[in-house]
Amino acid sequence: MREESICKAPQAKTIAEEFVDRINAERRREHLVRTAPLIVLIALALLGSVFVEGFFGLANLRNLLNQSSIPLVLVTGLAFVILVGSIDLSIEGVMGFSGSIVTLMVANSKNAMDLGFWAIPITIAAGTLFGALSGLLHVKLRIPSFIVTFGMGSVATGLGVLSYRGMPATVTDPLFASIAQGSFLHIPYLNWIALLVFGAGCFLQNSTAFGRAVYAIGDNEAVARSNGIRVDRVKIEAFAWCACCAAIAGVLGAIRLNRGEVIIGKDNLFTTITALVVGGVSLAGGSGGMFRALVGVVIVTVIQNCMILIGVDPYKQEAIKGVIIILAVALSVSRGRRVVVK
Amino acid sequence: MFLKKGALFSCAFLFVLALLALSGWIPAEAADKKVYIGMCIHSTDNEYWNQEAEGGKEFAKTLPEGVAEVQVLTCDGDDEKQLNGIKAFIASHPGECILYVDPSNAPNTAVIAEVCEDAGVYWTSVWHLAKGLNPMNYKYYVAHQSVDGVKQGYDIAIDLFRNFKTPNKGKILALQGQLGNDSAVERYEGFQKALKENPDVELLDMQVADWNPQKALNITETWLAKFNEVDGIWCANDGMALGAIQALKAKGLNGKVKVCGVDGVSGALEAIEAGDMVCTVANNGYLQGGYGAAYTYAAHTGKIDPSKMPAEKRLFYTEGYFVNKDNLAAYRKDFVENRPVYDFDNLDFAIARPMALDGK
Numbered sequence: 001m002r003e004e005s006i007c008k009a010p011q012a013k014t015i016a017e018e019f020v021d022r023i024n025a026e027r028r029r030e031h032l033v034r035t036a037p038l039i040v041l042i043a044l045a046l047l048g049s050v051f052v053e054g055f056f057g058l059a060n061l062r063n064l065l066n067q068s069s070i071p072l073v074l075v076t077g078l079a080f081v082i083l084v085g086s087i088d089l090s091i092e093g094v095m096g097f098s099g100s101i102v103t104l105m106v107a108n109s110k111n112a113m114d115l116g117f118w119a120i121p122i123t124i125a126a127g128t129l130f131g132a133l134s135g136l137l138h139v140k141l142r143i144p145s146f147i148v149t150f151g152m153g154s155v156a157t158g159l160g161v162l163s164y165r166g167m168p169a170t171v172t173d174p175l176f177a178s179i180a181q182g183s184f185l186h187i188p189y190l191n192w193i194a195l196l197v198f199g200a201g202c203f204l205q206n207s208t209a210f211g212r213a214v215y216a217i218g219d220n221e222a223v224a225r226s227n228g229i230r231v232d233r234v235k236i237e238a239f240a241w242c243a244c245c246a247a248i249a250g251v252l253g254a255i256r257l258n259r260g261e262v263i264i265g266k267d268n269l270f271t272t273i274t275a276l277v278v279g280g281v282s283l284a285g286g287s288g289g290m291f292r293a294l295v296g297v298v299i300v301t302v303i304q305n306c307m308i309l310i311g312v313d314p315y316k317q318e319a320i321k322g323v324i325i326i327l328a329v330a331l332s333v334s335r336g337r338r339v340v341v342k
Numbered sequence: 343m344f345l346k347k348g349a350l351f352s353c354a355f356l357f358v359l360a361l362l363a364l365s366g367w368i369p370a371e372a373a374d375k376k377v378y379i380g381m382c383i384h385s386t387d388n389e390y391w392n393q394e395a396e397g398g399k400e401f402a403k404t405l406p407e408g409v410a411e412v413q414v415l416t417c418d419g420d421d422e423k424q425l426n427g428i429k430a431f432i433a434s435h436p437g438e439c440i441l442y443v444d445p446s447n448a449p450n451t452a453v454i455a456e457v458c459e460d461a462g463v464y465w466t467s468v469w470h471l472a473k474g475l476n477p478m479n480y481k482y483y484v485a486h487q488s489v490d491g492v493k494q495g496y497d498i499a500i501d502l503f504r505n506f507k508t509p510n511k512g513k514i515l516a517l518q519g520q521l522g523n524d525s526a527v528e529r530y531e532g533f534q535k536a537l538k539e540n541p542d543v544e545l546l547d548m549q550v551a552d553w554n555p556q557k558a559l560n561i562t563e564t565w566l567a568k569f570n571e572v573d574g575i576w577c578a579n580d581g582m583a584l585g586a587i588q589a590l591k592a593k594g595l596n597g598k599v600k601v602c603g604v605d606g607v608s609g610a611l612e613a614i615e616a617g618d619m620v621c622t623v624a625n626n627g628y629l630q631g632g633y634g635a636a637y638t639y640a641a642h643t644g645k646i647d648p649s650k651m652p653a654e655k656r657l658f659y660t661e662g663y664f665v666n667k668d669n670l671a672a673y674r675k676d677f678v679e680n681r682p683v684y685d686f687d688n689l690d691f692a693i694a695r696p697m698a699l700d701g702k
Contacts, residue, residue: 054568063563070556109612161385166392170609181592257555257588259609262387263581266554308564314550315521 037280037295044302052309060305065187068301069194070249070256074272075279075293076201077245080238082276083218085285086145088239090134091246092269093153096262097160098127098250103169103260106176110169117175124247130156131243135236149239160262168261171254180255190252197248202290210237218286274321275300278328376408377642378439379635380431382415382424384446389607390627391444394468397631398442401639401686410639421450428454432461440638441465442631448472448524458482464641464648466634470524476699477648477656484641484648485656487630488697491525494623495532495578497664498602501621502574503540505600511542512573515565517551517558517586519578526553529578529604546572553578555585562589574600580610580622587618606665608678614670621666624673628682630660633692640689654696661694 013021049056074091081088104111105119115122134152138145171177182189205211213234216224225231246265253264279296281288303324307317381398383391395414402410415431417424424446432439441458443465445451452472458465459482466485467477477483506512516533519526537543546569551558562575566589575590577583583603590596596618603610606624613619640646648656665673676682685691 057567060564060567063567066563067560109608157387161387166386167389167608170612180588253556256559257585259555259584261555261581263554264556267552267557304560305564308547308549308561309568311547314518314548317550318521 041295041299048306052306054309064301064305065191068297069191070252071271071275071297072194073197073245073249074268075275075297076198077242078272079281079293080214081242082281083214083285084235084238085218088149088242089146090149090153092265093156094127094130094243094246095250096265097156098123098247099254099264100160100260100262101163102251103171103254104163106171106173108169108171120251123251127247128240128244132240135239139232139235157262168259171258176255176258205290271300274325377410378435379410379412380415380441381412382443385416385418390605390625393627394631397628398635401632401635404686417446419446421446432463439463440642442634443467445470451475455480455483464638466637468630468634478653484637487658487660489625489662490659491528492532494604494662495529496536498621499533499536499576501666502600502602503543505620506573510540513544513546513571514574514576515546516548517577517582518548520552521550526578533576551582553581555581558582558585559589562586566593572599577603579603580605580607584609587613614667624663624665626663632684636686657697658693659695659697660692
């Protein structure tokens with residue numbers, strides 16, 4: 001009765017109306033935050049074109065495409081793991097491992113093995129196994145994902161180094177050179193491959209039960225479980241997909257360098273996570289998607305590219321990158337202030 | 343409750359067992375007078391670091407069989423990991439181990455010196471030395487050796503300039519190694535010295551690629567969009583040089599834009615042969631690792647007494663091996679197809695020139 005009388009008070013809004021208002025305000029804010037990365041990217045591109053010598057032009061556009069291919073592939077994989085609310089720190093290791101072993105299986109300066117094209121699918125399969133194993137250990141033994149994947153990354157790095165025993169192989173197979181230097185519609189093959197992987201990621205996210213399950217788990221694992229989603233299996237698949245992408249990235253890296261060593265994977269984790277966060281994929285899981293990941297990758301690549309073109313003192317570059325990631329996280333925190341906090 | 347107690351007890355038991363094992367209380371096969379040589383290197387993912395470890399093994403091979411066992415300790419550039427590795431190594435071979443240390447960072451050598459002094463373990467260091475630290479003040483710190491990084495950076499730069507279209511005149515770019523790393527700083531210093539001596543060579547830009555070929559590739563790619571005329575790229579190591587060459591290849595500029603590096607890795611030798619790279623300096627890890635181990639072994643067995651040795655025999659530079667097209671074949675024959683053979687009885691062989699601690 002009392003509630004009713006409050007609701008009927010002439011000036012005050014009803015609780016329901018207030019709730020709707022707040023949700024609408026929240027939606028508007030969220031919409032703004034959601035489009036913020038895209039606005040940042042457009043602003044960066046405009047500023048770069050006007051003020052940075054050498055930024056605007058076909059040659060540099062091609063550079064941006066080249067330099068964003070590997071991060072894009074990595075982000076396509078890691079996004080799914082982050083969407084389920086976990087993290088995969090093994091991508092550098094898996095990437096280094098794949099980049100190392102693929103060069104040993106094609107014609108190279110180190111051994112007599114020459115599997116040609118088949119080296120690539122074998123390598124990707126081997127890399128994927130690392131992810132599947134990480135997922136399995138994470139889910140079945142209930143070990144936090146960052147620890148499992150951290151360890152798995154070390155294992156992969158170690159095996160990678162063992163594979164070439166410290167003396168990296170130089171690839172002599174013409175296949176690598178033809179992929180590295182060939183292009184279709186003036187865009188290098190490597191970029192097409194990266195875009196293909198990204199396209200596969202978009203398909204997985206939007207058009208498959210796996211994609212929907214990933215969001216459901218990231219949003220609320222308990223609800224997902226009670227709705228009959230096989231949470232464990234989906235998680236393992238997410239880790240396997242992430243490692244699969246890391247393996248592809250490793251192969252692309254080896255093709256680009258024409259040489260295989262575990263260092264190929266180094267420094268990619270930071271860039272990948274930065275790209276996801278800057279693009280607006282929430283580290284808490286359940287929020288974000290392929291498009292935001294793409295925007296994040298391009299933003300990070302453009303910033304790195306501009307800093308080199310401007311000739312920013314290398315001593316300051318690291319600091320600037322750090323500031324960017326903190327700003328991005330600060331932005332994504334405001335996204336968490338919802339009416340309904342989970 | 344019982345379970346918890348049980349777990350606690352078994353943990354304690356295991357801990358005690360481990361302690362006993364570490365302190366050598368449980369006699370294993372400690373009958374013969376074996377020496378364990380700990381080769382402390384950064385990691386095994388680099389040819390040069392492997393050479394250091396292999397050098398130690400080559401030295402061990404010159405001793406009667408079973409006398410020396412080489413163990414490789416890696417630290418991945420982590421001070422704490424290196425220190426803990428060394429402590430554990432000393433604890434597991436009390437009184438019968440010696441160390442060759444490629445320190446993770448210069449300051450770590452001061453701590454390692456104290457640890458080895460306390461434990462009575464003979465050791466030598468290479469490359470990095472903490473400020474104010476002097477082996478002469480220690481009984482067990484046998485020697486410190488280094489390859490002259492300034493000279494390396496200088497030598498490759500001079501050869502690079504010499505190979506320009508118009509010798510000693512042109513525009514260049516520089517890729518530096520990890521910031522704050524001693525080798526990166528020294529090599530860059532040598533490069534700047536060469537620049538000063540050649541005023542017609544203009545430095546367009548310097549970037550840091552952290553020794554990483556992938557990063558070097560990306561930076562070079564971006565550079566080529568900005569700078570139209572480049573005569574050469576000075577790289578602080580071969581990995582970065584090879585990355586830069588890949589970027590040049592994509593534009594058909596390999597061989598036209600001259601590139602140099604340091605380390606003498608096999609990829610660099612191939613690039614020199616192909617004409618994509620001008621020169622490199624091999625650090626000769628075989629010599630450093632081999633003689634580093636030989637010095638400590640000689641001290642351990644009483645053949646030499648560090649306290650009676652003069653400074654020039656305890657602090658010295660070793661010779662790097664400068665490689666360009668002219669001597670590539672000779673280098674390959676001695677270092678790649680064969681292992682260099684050294685007379686480890688003649689310890690003075692490793693000394694190229696003495697090192698003054700106040701600078702160069």
